[in-house]
Amino acid sequence: MTASTTAVPQGREEIVRTINVVKEYRMGDQTLQALKGVSVTIYRGEYISIMGPSGSGKSTLFNAIGGLDKPSSGKVFIDEVDVAQLDALELAWLRCRKIGYIFQTFNLIPVMTALENVALPMIFGGMLEADARDKAKAILERVELGHRIDNKPSQLSGGQQQRVAIARAFANDPAIILADEPTGNLDLNTGKAIIGLLKEMNRERGVTVISATHDLKMLDISDRIFWIRDGAVEKIQRRDEVTIDAGQMH
Amino acid sequence: MNLPVQAVGRVQRQTQLPLSKAVEIALKSMRVRLGRSILTLITIVMAMAFLTQVWLGNRFGPVIHAALLARAHLTVHGPVADDGRLVWLLSLSLLVCLVGISNAMLMSVMERFREIGTMKCLGALDSFILKLFLLESIFLGVAGTVCGIVLGVALAAGMMVVRYSTAAWSLIPWGGVPWVCLAALGIGTAITAAAAMYPAWKAARMEPIAAMRVEV
Numbered sequence: 001m002t003a004s005t006t007a008v009p010q011g012r013e014e015i016v017r018t019i020n021v022v023k024e025y026r027m028g029d030q031t032l033q034a035l036k037g038v039s040v041t042i043y044r045g046e047y048i049s050i051m052g053p054s055g056s057g058k059s060t061l062f063n064a065i066g067g068l069d070k071p072s073s074g075k076v077f078i079d080e081v082d083v084a085q086l087d088a089l090e091l092a093w094l095r096c097r098k099i100g101y102i103f104q105t106f107n108l109i110p111v112m113t114a115l116e117n118v119a120l121p122m123i124f125g126g127m128l129e130a131d132a133r134d135k136a137k138a139i140l141e142r143v144e145l146g147h148r149i150d151n152k153p154s155q156l157s158g159g160q161q162q163r164v165a166i167a168r169a170f171a172n173d174p175a176i177i178l179a180d181e182p183t184g185n186l187d188l189n190t191g192k193a194i195i196g197l198l199k200e201m202n203r204e205r206g207v208t209v210i211s212a213t214h215d216l217k218m219l220d221i222s223d224r225i226f227w228i229r230d231g232a233v234e235k236i237q238r239r240d241e242v243t244i245d246a247g248q249m250h
Numbered sequence: 251m252n253l254p255v256q257a258v259g260r261v262q263r264q265t266q267l268p269l270s271k272a273v274e275i276a277l278k279s280m281r282v283r284l285g286r287s288i289l290t291l292i293t294i295v296m297a298m299a300f301l302t303q304v305w306l307g308n309r310f311g312p313v314i315h316a317a318l319l320a321r322a323h324l325t326v327h328g329p330v331a332d333d334g335r336l337v338w339l340l341s342l343s344l345l346v347c348l349v350g351i352s353n354a355m356l357m358s359v360m361e362r363f364r365e366i367g368t369m370k371c372l373g374a375l376d377s378f379i380l381k382l383f384l385l386e387s388i389f390l391g392v393a394g395t396v397c398g399i400v401l402g403v404a405l406a407a408g409m410m411v412v413r414y415s416t417a418a419w420s421l422i423p424w425g426g427v428p429w430v431c432l433a434a435l436g437i438g439t440a441i442t443a444a445a446a447m448y449p450a451w452k453a454a455r456m457e458p459i460a461a462m463r464v465e466v
């Protein structure tokens with residue numbers, strides 16, 4: 001917590017707060033602490049990058065924030081609601097409407113077209129099929145895939161698949177976008193384009209973006225960076241602080 | 251740029267989708283996966299054809315045998331059918347069905363664990379996922395079993411002709427056949443559905459991230 005006091009944007013609405021989140025993995029008689037008590041606060045509209053070396057616990061933290069995995073102890077609040085207190089229906093609603101997920105491996109449904117993939121979360125949310133398809137089409141046009149809406153994921157390039165995944169994540173106008181290494185499987189330029197797209201969506205829709213990454217391209221556009229090492233937050237920096245560091249590095 | 255309306259306020263409860271939606275998605279999913287479904291289907295057809303053929307063959311055989319002997323003015327001594335052998339053969343072919351169909355269904359559902367995890371991330375309820383797999387497996391089970399039964403009946407009748415000459419054809423006791431077919435339909439569909447529901451239920455109960463991590 002002490003680290004964060006230097007870099008907290010004041011007077012803004014809190015959207016995510018974790019308190020002392022611990023995640024342990026048991027393997028046989030060994031216990032591995034992937035998160036060792038992480039406490040962070042994220043504000044509405046921020047673009048946050050969670051940076052750290054491989055195995056440092058980025059994905060584990062991502063899963064805990066997104067309600068995709070239960071922490072061993074500690075609390076996660078989304079919009080001031082304790083995620084652990086939610087029943088199955090509320091949790092499904094949260095995943096459907098409040099949070100949009102983007103994964104390194106895209107995770108599109110292989111048998112569905114781009115349009116159907118983007119429409120699916122809207123249908124789960126109870127929207128009528130025709131409305132869902134119209135809206136999906138509009139979002140796909142926004143991510144410049146208007147001409148490929150009837151293609152299956154296997155007919156699209158990696159970058160295009162990730163655009164579909166982004167469109168899908170935005171389907172229900174979530175308050176939070178969680179992205180785990182969204183550029184991890186993409187080449188340099190495609191990765192840049194995806195990062196640019198995420199930033200634009202963040203700006204134009206006011207959505208909070210939380211992205212786990214070790215892609216240094218993310219540094220330029222993040223409002224704050226959480227540096228994670230060995231399952232703990234090492235430091236939290238604002239973008240201007242990072243630029244100085246980066247300057248010193250060269 | 252005006253901001254779109256975000257899901258504001260606290261957490262609400264997810265709406266339950268109607269069954270018709272599950273039927274629609276299940277049918278579409280099967281259609282798109284046709285190649286893979288047919289592979290599973292063939293297993294079901296073969297297994298159920300085997301069961302039906304064994305079952306009917308062992309009902310037809312002794313009756314035709316006795317009838318042919320009677321025509322030749324010979325009498326049969328002892329019981330017409332050997333019940334012990336029939337039970338043994340039926341149990342064996344049931345086991346073949348159970349193992350064959352379960353294995354095929356288990357594989358086809360396991361391949362889709364990532365999809366189940368993803369759907370949960372998108373807000374699918376566990377009950378919806380179960381409905382989806384139940385429907386798919388029932389469609390598949392009924393289709394496969396019906397084809398299997400037709401094949402099995404034809405095989406059983408054909409074998410009588412091969413074994414006892416064409417004279418056997420008119421002697422086939424068709425009376426009990428509908429019941430055997432109905433029972434086989436029940437058995438085939440039940441095994442298929444149960445074999446799909448078990449892994450689907452396991453995957454649906456998992457945390458989404460755990461389901462997505464499972465590799466086959």
Ligand SMILES: Nc1ncnc2c1ncn2[C@@H]1O[C@H](COP(=O)(O)OP(=O)(O)OP(=O)(O)O)[C@@H](O)[C@H]1O
Nearest residue numbers: 025032034052053054055056057058059060061214
């Ligand atoms: N399901 C699991 N079972 C056991 N250990 C796990 C599991 N998932 C993660 N871990 C361990 O927890 C630690 C943190 O993993 P995590 O996936 O969060 O790292 P990461 O920062 O996302 O790494 P990367 O950059 O490679 O994706 C690692 O040591 C990893 O081996």
Ligand SMILES: [Mg+2]
Nearest residue numbers: 058059060181
């Ligand atoms: Mg990771």
